[in-house]
Amino acid sequence: MxxxxxxxxxxxxxxxxxxxxxxxxxxxxxxxxxxxxxxxxxxxxxxxxxxxxxxxxxxxxxxxxxxxxxxxxxxxxxxxxxxxxxxxxxxxxxxxxxxxxxxxxxxxxxxxxxxxxxxxxxxxxxxxxxxxxxxxxxxxxxxxxxxxxxxxxxxxxxxxxxxxxxxxxxxxxxxxxxxxxxxxxxxxxxxxxxxxxxxxxxxxxxxxxxxxxxxxxxxxxxxxxxxxxxxxxxxxxxxIKLRNYNKALKKRIDIADIYFKNLKVIGELQLFKLKKGYKSCYHQFVIRTNVRNKLQNFLQKKESQQWYITHIC
Ligand SMILES: Cc1ncc(COP(=O)(O)O)c(C=O)c1O
The missing domain is CATH 3.40.640.10 (Type I PLP-dependent aspartate aminotransferase-like (Major domain))
Structure with missing residues (x-):
């Protein structure tokens, strides 16, 4: 895909x-x-x-x-x-x-x-x-x-x-x-x-x-x-985009939270560890893993739930 x-x-x-x-x-x-x-x-x-x-x-x-x-x-x-x-x-x-x-x-x-x-x-x-x-x-x-x-x-x-x-x-x-x-x-x-x-x-x-x-x-x-x-x-x-950006950023952060919570079910994934008080704009949500195919299959099943951060601006 x-x-x-x-x-x-x-x-x-x-x-x-x-x-x-x-x-x-x-x-x-x-x-x-x-x-x-x-x-x-x-x-x-x-x-x-x-x-x-x-x-x-x-x-x-x-x-x-x-x-x-x-x-x-x-x-x-x-x-x-x-x-x-x-x-x-x-x-x-x-x-x-x-x-x-x-x-x-x-x-x-x-x-x-x-x-x-x-x-x-x-x-x-x-x-x-x-x-x-x-x-x-x-x-x-x-x-x-x-x-x-x-x-x-x-x-x-x-x-x-x-x-x-x-x-x-x-x-x-x-x-x-x-x-x-x-x-x-x-x-x-x-x-x-x-x-x-x-x-x-x-x-x-x-x-x-x-x-x-x-x-x-x-x-x-x-x-x-x-x-x-x-x-x-x-x-x-x-x-025009700057005026809407806080809303778009909130959506990104909410989607990142979904990733953080729900990706735990797959072991062997290295996610970001952000320090206290540090806020990321999640330009990219990078995952390091040796189980790429397992992750890909898992995400594919979740496609209908619109997990993909690429769907927002
Ligand atoms: C970390 C970083 N620095 C600099 C740039 C350069 O920006 P531009 O493509 O607008 O020249 C980019 C663009 O991708 C970037 O990701």
Whole structure:
């Protein structure tokens, strides 16, 4: 049996509103930037609880531009968990840093703190914890480990919209947090999209220019930047989806609870173990097992009960 990972058309309960908005934007020639983008940035920073938010073309650019904002010396070491999507390491390498891979723990699959301690050296200037599958990395301990060392933190929140630690959104513990709005993400647009959140004015101002050829307005190029902007149509879609997101997230969490309770009947399954106060947005519900076929048969029988998390947005 094949389960579709995502089906944008089927999944968007807000499709009517979305099509109406797209129609309006096309009719009125609103394509790049403008009020939809600015309003989404305000709404997303409020959702996350950060002072600033800058949208960019995708989650990979969000990582790259964030690293550039830190202005680290070429060859500085960046510690990155081994288990992530390529973008995290790719962005660091492309920004001239030396990537040092760190192991993950098998409870929630985030960065392993013992290995992190071993990997920190005099050359370490950046740690990039990844809140993979939506599970928050242990930001409290990571910050304790860094303590007074001159090491910056960029949190890769590409899979963690709505994940929190003691009710504080991930992405607000380090210096910068980055998000992806790739269609398959919990908050996904109908194309590519990304965002950066920070409380630091200097980083915010750099990224705001860097995403738009180094300029804030026409012919105001202060440095050679990049072209990495969110378009108005994606921003409008994201605004509509963000408004419904708390409801969609609750549904995900309820379905995850069903998995946690009911999968116990099959032994030999390794499920997530989240720490107290750590809330996952369950971007993915990952199960490790040696009895794959047994699990598959069990889930197949449950299909009629709509267990599949892929059925919600
Ligand atoms: C952990 C992680 N980081 C970064 C990215 C990059 O995001 P994007 O595909 O929007 O460039 C992704 C996307 O899948 C991701 O899962």
């Amino acid at each position: 094949q389960i579709q990972f995502t089906n944008l058309f089927k999944l968007a309960p807000e499709k009517k509103k979305i099509f109406k908005k797209i129609n309006f934007l096309i009719k009125n020639n609103h394509f790049i930037g403008g009020s939809e983008v600015e309003n989404f940035e305000k709404e997303f920073s409020k959702f996350v609880g950060s002072k600033y938010c800058v949208t960019v073309g995708n989650g990979t650019d969000a990582l790259y531009l964030s690293i550039k904002a830190l202005n680290l010396k070429k060859g500085s070491e960046a510690i990155i968990p081994v288990n992530t999507w390529i973008s995290t390491a790719e962005a660091a390498a492309n920004a001239g840093l030396k990537v040092i891979f760190c192991d993950i723990n098998l409870e929630d699959y985030s960065i392993d703190l013992n290995d992190l301690k071993k990997k920190i050296s005099k050359k370490t200037k950046l740690i990039l914890p990844v809140h993979l599958y939506g599970n928050p990395s242990n930001m409290i301990q990571i910050k304790k480990i860094i303590n007074t060392k001159n090491i910056k933190i960029i949190e890769d929140c590409a899979q963690a919209h709505g994940s929190t630690i003691n009710n504080k959104h991930v992405g607000t513990f380090g210096n910068i947090g980055t998000f992806s709005f790739f269609p398959g993400k919990n908050i996904g647009c109908f194309g590519d999209g990304g965002a950066i959140v920070t409380n630091n004015k200097k980083y915010f101002e750099y990224i705001l220019r860097a995403r738009n050829h180094g300029s804030l307005k026409k012919y105001d190029h202060k440095f050679s930047g990049f072209n990495s902007r969110l378009d108005s149509i994606q921003a409008a879609i994201l605004r």
